[in-house]
Ligand code: NAD
């Protein structure tokens with residue numbers, strides 16, 4: 459495999475730091491040319507001194523001076539602000555952009571990278587939730603690869619290798635069920651952020667951890683899967699599999715099913731995306747069947763975990779509905795983490811925000827960027843009124 463030059467957006471986060479573990483494991487195959495972070499200047503500096511990229515971006519102005527002076531004399535270019543994200547992904551040496559930003563902030567850099575012909579390794583599912591149709595059109599138009607990093611989508615991607623699109627009957631996205639699996643609404647009404655932040659199987663950023671507790675994460679993943687694999691809503695099912703070993707399943711029209719399995723370790727799908735189409739040998743921990751004598755499966759509880767139902771509804775309604783849902787959810791999760799609303803209040807806020815904004819049937823990218831902002835304003839106003 460020819461050496462691949464990578465831009466890592468969101469390098470200081472859970473996916474970003476694990477991506478750097480993967481780069482460390484393949485020094486002859488992978489090289490970092492761009493690292494970006496929102497505010498964690500100290501970690502960004504440490505990463506830059508180890509990986510010596512040609513450019514780094516820090517979003518927040520406060521961290522900029524610190525990063526700039528720490529990296530003076532290294533030859534690493536240091537930039538600040540949102541627009542810089544769109545510029546660095548276009549650098550000529552970059553082959554692949556790993557987007558590990560959290561939230562719809564990942565959308566514009568993804569668009570800029572695709573338009574410049576860069577392959578995308580996508581962890582930032584919000585990009586496809588907000589603008590899936592437009593993004594997949596751009597992917598086709600510019601002939602780039604869209605490589606999923608989300609473990610479920612990496613699983614489906616791997617199961618589909620060598621298969622024809624028409625042969626897919628349906629897919630099953632597996633869900634761990636999160637920390638509140640089996641609980642009822644009365645229980646959920648009282649849960650704290652500390653309880654919600656304890657995921658049974660995965661250690662992840664705060665936003666996706668809360669989304670996993672509310673099953674919103676699975677809802678976002680249903681929408682992500684629709685666009686990545688060109689499926690109808692009816693072809694996408696969710697099945698709860700608390701062990702998180704089967705990462706997802708494709709059922710073909712002859713009734714045969716393929717599943718992809720492995721330990722719950724994001725380094726596996728990250729490596730898969732960064733070294734695709736090859737499989738490179740690694741020494742990451744191996745799965746042991748005897749540690750998992752039982753696999754189990756359950757129906758997700760859409761009555762208790764309404765966010766998953768809301769995501770299915772938004773996908774069916776189409777237009778800008780998933781964009782509104784996502785923006786309201788980002789505000790809801792932040793408010794829950796700041797103790798401003800209760801756990802179940804998050805679903806109420808999503809519904810209320812969707813009700814307040816008239817639907818746009820065929821939004822352009824600029825429409826979606828505006829709707830994203832508008833939905834945040836509406837959601838924040840609703841919180842202030844409570
Ligand atoms: P995280 O919060 O740990 O890290 C987010 C990264 O993005 C950080 O480097 C942060 O500095 C940067 N960032 C935050 N806000 C930003 C903004 N407005 N603009 C630019 N950069 C910003 O999040 P994470 O858990 O690594 O998740 C990243 C993405 O990957 C999310 O979309 C998440 O849904 C997806 N994902 C994560 C996991 C996981 O195991 N963590 C698994 C599957 C998918």
Ligand code: MG
Nearest residue numbers: 608609610679
């Ligand atoms: Mg996932």
